[in-house]
Amino acid sequence: MLAVQVLINALVLGCLYACIAIGFSLVWGVLNVINLIHGSFIVLGAYLAWGAYQWLAISPWYALVIAAPLFFVFGYLLQRLLLNRVITAPVLVTLTLTFGLDLILNNAMIYYFKADYRKLTLSPPTGSISLFDVVVPVDRLIATASALVLTGLLYLLLRRSKVGRAIVAVRLDRDAAVLMGVDVKSIYAIAFGLGAALAGCAGVLMALIFPISPLTSSAYLGKAFVVCVLGGLGSVSGALAGGLLLALVEGVGSTLIGPAHATTLSFVLLIIFLVVRPQGLLGRKGFE
Amino acid sequence: MTRVNLALLILIACVASLPLFGGAYALRIGTIACMYAIFALSWNVVGGFAGYPSFATAAFFGFGAYATGILLNKSVPLSVAVIGSLVMCFLLAAALGAVLLRLRGHYFAIASLSLVEVFRELVNNATDLTGGGMGLNIPLASGSGILADATFFFYAMWGLLLITAVVVIIVSASKLGFGLNCIRQNETASDMVGLNSTLYKSVAFGLSACFVGAAGGIYAAWVHYIDPSDVFDILYSVKPIVMALMGGLGSPLGVVCGAFVYLGLEEVVWRNYIQIHSGVLGVLIIMLLLFLPHGLISLRSGMFWRKAKHV
Numbered sequence: 001m002l003a004v005q006v007l008i009n010a011l012v013l014g015c016l017y018a019c020i021a022i023g024f025s026l027v028w029g030v031l032n033v034i035n036l037i038h039g040s041f042i043v044l045g046a047y048l049a050w051g052a053y054q055w056l057a058i059s060p061w062y063a064l065v066i067a068a069p070l071f072f073v074f075g076y077l078l079q080r081l082l083l084n085r086v087i088t089a090p091v092l093v094t095l096t097l098t099f100g101l102d103l104i105l106n107n108a109m110i111y112y113f114k115a116d117y118r119k120l121t122l123s124p125p126t127g128s129i130s131l132f133d134v135v136v137p138v139d140r141l142i143a144t145a146s147a148l149v150l151t152g153l154l155y156l157l158l159r160r161s162k163v164g165r166a167i168v169a170v171r172l173d174r175d176a177a178v179l180m181g182v183d184v185k186s187i188y189a190i191a192f193g194l195g196a197a198l199a200g201c202a203g204v205l206m207a208l209i210f211p212i213s214p215l216t217s218s219a220y221l222g223k224a225f226v227v228c229v230l231g232g233l234g235s236v237s238g239a240l241a242g243g244l245l246l247a248l249v250e251g252v253g254s255t256l257i258g259p260a261h262a263t264t265l266s267f268v269l270l271i272i273f274l275v276v277r278p279q280g281l282l283g284r285k286g287f288e
Numbered sequence: 289m290t291r292v293n294l295a296l297l298i299l300i301a302c303v304a305s306l307p308l309f310g311g312a313y314a315l316r317i318g319t320i321a322c323m324y325a326i327f328a329l330s331w332n333v334v335g336g337f338a339g340y341p342s343f344a345t346a347a348f349f350g351f352g353a354y355a356t357g358i359l360l361n362k363s364v365p366l367s368v369a370v371i372g373s374l375v376m377c378f379l380l381a382a383a384l385g386a387v388l389l390r391l392r393g394h395y396f397a398i399a400s401l402s403l404v405e406v407f408r409e410l411v412n413n414a415t416d417l418t419g420g421g422m423g424l425n426i427p428l429a430s431g432s433g434i435l436a437d438a439t440f441f442f443y444a445m446w447g448l449l450l451i452t453a454v455v456v457i458i459v460s461a462s463k464l465g466f467g468l469n470c471i472r473q474n475e476t477a478s479d480m481v482g483l484n485s486t487l488y489k490s491v492a493f494g495l496s497a498c499f500v501g502a503a504g505g506i507y508a509a510w511v512h513y514i515d516p517s518d519v520f521d522i523l524y525s526v527k528p529i530v531m532a533l534m535g536g537l538g539s540p541l542g543v544v545c546g547a548f549v550y551l552g553l554e555e556v557v558w559r560n561y562i563q564i565h566s567g568v569l570g571v572l573i574i575m576l577l578l579f580l581p582h583g584l585i586s587l588r589s590g591m592f593w594r595k596a597k598h599v
Contacts (some may be wrong), residue, residue, distance in 0.1 A: 035396055085578055092341040092529065095578050099526055103570030112565060204599050218522070222405060225398055264409040267402045274399045275387055 001133040006255055008134055012144045012248040018243030019147035019205060020220055021227035022154060022236065023198030029234020030171045030191040033083065034091070036098040038199050039221030040105040041071065045203020046212040047113060050120045060120065060204055064146065065202040076197025079189040087188060102217075109214040117211040143205040150201055154194070155236045167191050171234055222263075226270045232279055293457045295445040296541040298476040300325075300453055304446055307439055318508065321551050322445040324531060326503045329449075329456050331528035334496040336538035337465060338489060339472030340389060344400040346524035347407045348377050353508040353519040354411055354503025357424045360509060370444075370505040371403055377501025378494040385493030386486060392475075401525070408520035423515030426508055441510040448506065452499040456540050459495065468492055494531055536582060 020042060027035045048067050049276025053057040058066070078101070086093050127140040158164035169177040170187045178184055210216070223246070246266055253265040306318040327345055334342045350374040359369035388399045411418045418424055459465045467488045470478035479485050508514050527550065528543075535546020557568045 028394070032394070034397065082574065082578070086581075089577075089581070090341075091397060092335070092533075093577055093581065095341065095394075095397060096526070096529055096533065097574060100570040100573030100577070103573070104567045107564055107567030107570065111567075222402075225402065229395075229398065260413050261409075264406055264413065267406045267409070270402050271388070271399055271406070273503055274391055 002255070005134050006251045007248075008042035010244065010251040012136065012140050012247075013251070014244035014247035015144045015147045015151075015240070016202075016205065016209070016243070017223055017227050018231075018240045019150055019198070019202045019244055020149055021231075021243060022239040023195035023202070023226040024111060024221075024224040025228045025231070025234055025239050026154075026167075026198070027192055027195040028228060030167055031083075031085070031188050032086065033094045033098065033192075033214040035192075036095065036221065037102040037105060037194060038195070038224055039217035039219070040102050040109065040214070041075075041196055041199035042203040042220045043212065043214055043217045044105065045071065046120075046207035046210075047109065047203075048200065049204040050118055050212055053120055053122075055177075058218075060122075060208055061146075062206050064201055067204050068197045071200030072193040072197040076189045076193035078196070079192035080185075084185060084188065084193065106214050106217055113214065115213060115215055117213045119211050120207045123124060124209070125200060139208045143208045146205055147202070150198065151236055151240060154198065157194075158236070163187075167194075178240060222267075226266050229270050229273050292539065293460075293542045296304060296453055296457070299541070299544060300446075301449055303449075307442065312435060315435075315442045317551070317555065318350035319438075319442045319445045321548055322449040323440070323503050323507060324527065324547040324551050325450050325544045326445075326452050326499050327524070327528040328531040328547040329452050329540060330496045330500045330536070332496075332532055332540065332543045333468075334457060334458060334489075334492050334537065336532060336543065337460065337468040337472065338492050338584045340352065340489070340493075341393070341397045341529075342493070342496065343397055343522075343525040343529075344381075344403045344493075344497070345528050346361060346520050346522055347400075347404040348381060348497040348500045349504040349507075349524050350404075350407055350411065350516070351380065352377050352504030353514050354424065354504075356416055356418060356499070357426045357508045357514055360426050361424070363427075366509055370502050370509075373505040374498045374502040378498035381497030382490045382494035385490040387488050389486070389489040399574030401522070403518055404522055404525060408516045411516045418516075421516065423513055423518075424508075426512045426514070428512060441506060444506050444508070445510075448499060448502055453540065453544070454586060455499075456494065460540065464488060492597075530576070534576055534580075547559065 023041075024035055024038045025248055027038070045067050048070075049060045049063040052063045052066065053060060082101070083094065083097065086097055104270075122139065126142070128135055128137040129141070130136075156164075158168055166177070166182045166187050167190065169180065169182055170184055170191075174184060206212075206220070226246050227239060227242035229242070230245050231238035231240070246269075249269055250266055252261045254262040257265075303318065303321065306314055327349075331342065331345055331532070334340050354370045355373040355376055356366075359372055360366065377403055384403070391399055411546075412420055414420065415422075418522065459468075467478070467483050467485075470481075470483060471485050471488060504519060508519070528547075531546040531550045532543045533546070534550055535544065536542030553572060554565075554569070557565050557572075561568050
């Protein structure tokens with residue numbers, strides 16, 4: 001029964017990991033920028049959900065709907081006004097720029113919300129489902145389902161809409177996309193906005209499950225790194241595969257050798273993957 | 289010896305006269321200035337010469353600090369412990385470099401970043417050896433008085449800076465430096481003409497790690513207490529990059545100037561805006577990247593030195 005429980009936990013956590021990483025992966029794949037502010041976006045989303053519930057009594061499901069457009073606009077403007085100026089510069093410059101932005105946002109959050117850990121507690125509590133000996137909390141289940149819906153929406157957007165196809169085209173071959181009449185600058189901004197929106201929504205979902213603090217942003221960022229490298233860049237299915245694999249390795253690892261080593265294990269896995277299979281599990285060029 | 293390198297050595301020599309002018313505070317600032325300059329010079333070997341965006345500085349700083357701390361606790365003399373950490377860091381980094389430097393661009397950046405995480409978690413979990421999250425106490429070296437101690441550690445760090453600068457200058461003028469330059473400009477082409485790029489990159493990574501490790505060792509002995517979240521702070525990886533960008537990528541004089549200017553700014557910001565210091569640092573980084581992308585050295589009038597070589 002323990003094995004089944006570990007598997008179920010990994011499945012639930014894996015979808016959430018995928019949701020954390022997918023916006024990061026989109027930005028990395030399309031803009032070729034490692035977006036270090038991603039972790040802070042997630043935490044900001046979590047605070048949004050917490051504040052909306054605490055002060056305005058807005059349930060997290062509605063917060064999800066509010067967070068998406070807000071973060072999209074925020075990300076869009078950030079890219080247009082700042083990142084776009086250095087988008088052609090080497091890795092080091094864009095990476096350092098997003099690091100600077102992250103410092104500002106994180107410091108602002110510490111300043112306004114303090115570094116205390118907070119928790120969004122739904123009332124009445126949602127309880128948990130137990131089937132035989134396997135127990136799954138309902139809030140986790142709902143968050144996982146929402147994460148899957150979000151990933152599905154992104155998949156549909158990239159697959160069906162005109163903007164989505166343009167994003168995929170830019171990711172595959174920027175120069176060819178320019179020749180086909182795609183406005184690359186606006187696509188970059190839209191992709192970054194989408195990444196931010198996904199991060200914000202992921203944050204709202206995280207608020208349901210994990211404690212909220214500005215200090216947790218680097219942990220989220222670390223997960224996003226690992227998932228991206230494991231699954232492969234810029235693809236929806238890659239992020240899902242990476243998220244599930246990471247959750248599985250962490251779950252099995254912490255059961256067998258103790259939870260203290262779970263993070264080490266995931267980063268060792270990351271380095272091994274980088275060296276042996278840098279294109280990731282489902283590494284292909286472009287989206288499916 | 290070019291005029292730029294001569295200017296660098298003169299600058300470092302000037303720093304040595306610092307104890308004449310100030311008390312314990314000046315010595316503390318001076319020690320940190322030397323440490324930052326070591327970071328920036330070391331990072332410059334792999335980041336500026338070879339063009340690999342390394343975020344591994346904090347990993348080797350922490351490794352050196354812990355290696356020295358553990359050796360000192362086993363009552364090994366300080367000099368032996370620091371030299372031991374230097375050698376260990378060189379070998380470890382060269383071995384890791386041979387594997388990790390096969391990656392390019394973003395992938396290398398991520399791998400070096402996760403090196404810091406792996407080292408921190410390993411130290412955190414090896415409680416028997418390192419004390420884990422409780423940190424590691426390091427015995428007092430001499431106990432000959434606060435000011436004498438501060439002066440000793442200042443000169444220790446300064447001496448290490450001098451050695452680092454001399455080694456970096458020798459490297460930049462040698463075949464190794466030339467090879468690293470080729471790798472930065474076009475690695476495939478330099479492979480084609482028969483350059484052993486793996487060896488060159490490994491040696492460069494080793495060199496960029498060993499002095500940082502030794503600085504970590506001196507730092508550990510200086511502050512007497514280290515813990516994983518302090519010495520494996522990711523900011524130690526980012527600061528050298530900011531310094532190098534501030535001073536001018538690739539030029540040894542530029543990065544050392546960048547380190548001193550950065551420390552000055554950091555000190556002012558810390559003193560005046562303690563609550564928002566990291567936010568102000570972020571603003572500085574962004575302004576720097578947007579408005580001064582080639583560093584302070586690009587402001588020169590051309591009167592004092594010739595065109596910087598590696599920009």
